[in-house]
Amino acid sequence: MQRYESAKAIYAAAGVDTEKAIAALREIPISVHCWQGDDVIGFDGADSLSGGIQTTGNYPGRARTPEELLADIREAFSLMPGKKRLNVHACYAFLGEDKGKVDRDGYSYKHFEPWVSFAKELGLDGVDFNPTFFAHPMMKDGLTLSSPDEKVRRFWVEHGKRSLEIAAEMGKAFGKPCLVNIWIPDGFKDVPADRLGPRLRLQRSLDEILAKYDKKHVIVAVESKVFGIGVESYTVGSNEFYQNYAATRGVCCLLDNGHYHPTEVVSDKIPSLLAFYDKVALHVTRPVRWDSDHVVLFEDELKEIAKEIVRNDATKKVLIGLDYFDASINRLSAWVTGQRSMQKALLYALLLPNESLKALQDAGNFTRLMVEQEKAKLLPFADVWAEYLNRENINEDYYDEIARYEEAVLKARK
Numbered sequence: 001m002q003r004y005e006s007a008k009a010i011y012a013a014a015g016v017d018t019e020k021a022i023a024a025l026r027e028i029p030i031s032v033h034c035w036q037g038d039d040v041i042g043f044d045g046a047d048s049l050s051g052g053i054q055t056t057g058n059y060p061g062r063a064r065t066p067e068e069l070l071a072d073i074r075e076a077f078s079l080m081p082g083k084k085r086l087n088v089h090a091c092y093a094f095l096g097e098d099k100g101k102v103d104r105d106g107y108s109y110k111h112f113e114p115w116v117s118f119a120k121e122l123g124l125d126g127v128d129f130n131p132t133f134f135a136h137p138m139m140k141d142g143l144t145l146s147s148p149d150e151k152v153r154r155f156w157v158e159h160g161k162r163s164l165e166i167a168a169e170m171g172k173a174f175g176k177p178c179l180v181n182i183w184i185p186d187g188f189k190d191v192p193a194d195r196l197g198p199r200l201r202l203q204r205s206l207d208e209i210l211a212k213y214d215k216k217h218v219i220v221a222v223e224s225k226v227f228g229i230g231v232e233s234y235t236v237g238s239n240e241f242y243q244n245y246a247a248t249r250g251v252c253c254l255l256d257n258g259h260y261h262p263t264e265v266v267s268d269k270i271p272s273l274l275a276f277y278d279k280v281a282l283h284v285t286r287p288v289r290w291d292s293d294h295v296v297l298f299e300d301e302l303k304e305i306a307k308e309i310v311r312n313d314a315t316k317k318v319l320i321g322l323d324y325f326d327a328s329i330n331r332l333s334a335w336v337t338g339q340r341s342m343q344k345a346l347l348y349a350l351l352l353p354n355e356s357l358k359a360l361q362d363a364g365n366f367t368r369l370m371v372e373q374e375k376a377k378l379l380p381f382a383d384v385w386a387e388y389l390n391r392e393n394i395n396e397d398y399y400d401e402i403a404r405y406e407e408a409v410l411k412a413r414k
């Protein structure tokens with residue numbers, strides 16, 4: 001308390017209102033991915049991941065059933081401060097008696113209703129949804145929506161349509177739109193003979209999927225990528241393809257910060273897109289040398305991303321989602337560390353004297369801008385963070401609780 005009062009005064013002298021920052025942070029939802037808990041396997045029959053994405057590590061305790069995953073989410077979410085949404089993939093369908101009978105082209109809301117009830121029980125802000133275009137036998141030669149095989153392409157178009165219907169119900173259940181993100185793994189390991197054909201087929205498939213959906217309850221995003229493991233030479237859903245697709249079809253782009261060339265940064269892409277789009281969706285991750293999906297940490301580029309959201313007054317325009325999967329450490333700890341890092345970065349950005357820094361830039365006073373930006377880095381951020389957690393009834397330390405859960409619950413999973 002004493003530390004907070006002193007920090008509050010130091011920030012006030014720098015022109016920053018810490019109370020306002022804390023209040024603003026509380027209003028920014030973070031969509032937490034369900035797939036960190038089970039290494040992106042899901043409930044609908046896959047036993048391994050495919051489509052150029054990979055989890056590495058075999059730390060004990062992976063959730064193997066819907067019950068285990070829900071229990072882990074409940075525990076992990078209890079250690080995460082702030083407003084949360086739950087991000088669900090279609091492969092996490094509760095199929096019950098339909099298991100083995102109904103495939104992804106036949107999923108309906110009833111298979112996901114348990115997620116909605118669960119999210120309500122946890123008091124979450126809503127549920128987001130993703131069609132799952134990977135880890136499935138109907139992927140042919142690594143292709144889904146861009147497949148030249150009409151039977152394959154139709155199957156996945158149908159899956160996309162079903163997903164939008166499911167999402168509309170999810171949106172209705174919370175009275176807020178549900179974000180549906182479309183990511184497909186389609187691409188080639190080696191030099192293709194036709195780069196346009198697959199893209200034209202993808203364009204057609206997307207147009208078919210999006211022909212009709214509930215725009216009040218669903219926001220659609222498309223996620224581009226450079227390459228995947230085993231899909232190094234060509235990606236159908238490239239950045240240029242999706243940005244133009246989104247702009248011409250009135251949907252939004254989802255930027256995954258692991259999906260660009262190593263010196264490109266998503267923090268710079270956010271304001272570029274905000275100049276044209278009402279919404280920009282994010283998959284926040286931490287790429288180490290490639291799209292490795294490491295646990296998100298409180299690092300410089302994350303801070304830059306948060307700054308672009310906060311100082312452009314875009315906390316309602318940028319839809320923040322997490323997308324990482326680490327199987328080499330305790331999976332709950334991975335979840336919590338990543339979510340808290342995002343929260344920290346947002347608070348950090350909210351606590352900067354953004355207006356006066358902008359004024360220095362516009363006045364061309366770059367010498368003072370550099371001095372002030374460096375000074376701001378050492379403001380007593382940690383004390384405000386501690387106060388925020390305190391008000392959220394969350395302990396700063398989460399290791400002991402996770403270790404307890406590991407002993408009591410995870411160790412029994414053999």
Ligand code: RNT
Nearest residue numbers: 035053130183256283323
């Ligand atoms: C893959 C994409 C995609 C997935 C999730 C599971 O490179 O980032 O978003 O990680 O849909």
Ligand code: ZN
Nearest residue numbers: 223256283323
């Ligand atoms: Zn992603």
